[in-house]
Amino acid sequence: MSTRIIHIMMEALPRILTQCVKVTIPLTLLSFFFGLLFALLLALVQVAKIRVLKDLARCYIWIFRGTPLLVQMFIIYFGLPSLGIMLDAFPSAVIAFSLNLAAYNSEIIRSAILAVPAGQTEAAYMVGLNYRQTMTRIVLPQAARIAFPGLFNALIGLVKDTSIAYSITVIEMLAIAKQSAARYYEPFAMYCECAFIYLMICTFLTKLQTYLEHKLEWKTVVEEEGGARNAGSGEPA
Numbered sequence: 001m002s003t004r005i006i007h008i009m010m011e012a013l014p015r016i017l018t019q020c021v022k023v024t025i026p027l028t029l030l031s032f033f034f035g036l037l038f039a040l041l042l043a044l045v046q047v048a049k050i051r052v053l054k055d056l057a058r059c060y061i062w063i064f065r066g067t068p069l070l071v072q073m074f075i076i077y078f079g080l081p082s083l084g085i086m087l088d089a090f091p092s093a094v095i096a097f098s099l100n101l102a103a104y105n106s107e108i109i110r111s112a113i114l115a116v117p118a119g120q121t122e123a124a125y126m127v128g129l130n131y132r133q134t135m136t137r138i139v140l141p142q143a144a145r146i147a148f149p150g151l152f153n154a155l156i157g158l159v160k161d162t163s164i165a166y167s168i169t170v171i172e173m174l175a176i177a178k179q180s181a182a183r184y185y186e187p188f189a190m191y192c193e194c195a196f197i198y199l200m201i202c203t204f205l206t207k208l209q210t211y212l213e214h215k216l217e218w219k220t221v222v223e224e225e226g227g228a229r230n231a232g233s234g235e236p237a
Helices: 003-047 051-066 069-083 089-115 118-126 131-168 173-184 187-216 221-233
Strands: none
Touching: 003 051, 003 089, 003 131, 003 173, 003 187, 051 089, 069 089, 069 131, 089 131, 118 131, 131 173, 131 187, 173 187
C-alpha cells in the first residue's frame, strides 16, 4: 500500500468516525427502539383473539416483508411530499427502518410468546392474575429470553442496513466514504475503510450478544443444586 493511500485513509478516518457517532449509531438505536416497540404491539395483536386487528397486523407484515426496504424509504422520503407530507431525510430513514424492522421482529416476538408453555398462562389465571399481569409478569419475561438472539441479530443487521440511508441524502458513514472516494479518486481504499469500521462495530455487537446470552441462560434445578453442593464442600463448581 502506497504512502499516498495511507495518508488519504488517515485523513478520511476522522470524518467517517464522526458521522458514525453523529448519524449511524443514533439512526440505528432510534430505529431499533421504535421498531421494537411497534413489533411488540404487532406480536401482542397477533396472539390476541381479536380477528380484525390480527388480520390488519398480518396484512402490515405481509406488505413490509414483501417489499424492498429501499423502496419503502423512497416512498416515505420522495413519495409522501406529493401528498403534502414533507419529512427531512433523517426522520424519513428512522421511520422506514422502524416500520420495516417491526414487521420482522414482530414474528420473532410472536413465536417467542407462543413458545412459553400454555400451562403457565392458565396457572396465572387460576391464581387471579388478569391478562395484563399475566403478560407482563409471566409470559413476556420468558419470551424476552427466547427472542433475544433473534432480536439482537436484527440489531446487527440494522447497523449494516443504515448504509443505504445515503440514498435519501442522509450523510452517514458510507456517504462520507463516497465523497472521499470521489475527491481522492481512491474508491477501493475508501470503501474498504468504511467496510472495516462496519466490521468492527458488528464484531463488538456479536461479542456483546454472546456475553448477554450467557447471562440470560436458564439454569436447571440440577445445575443449581450441584453448584450449591460444590460450594458447600469447597469443590469448584
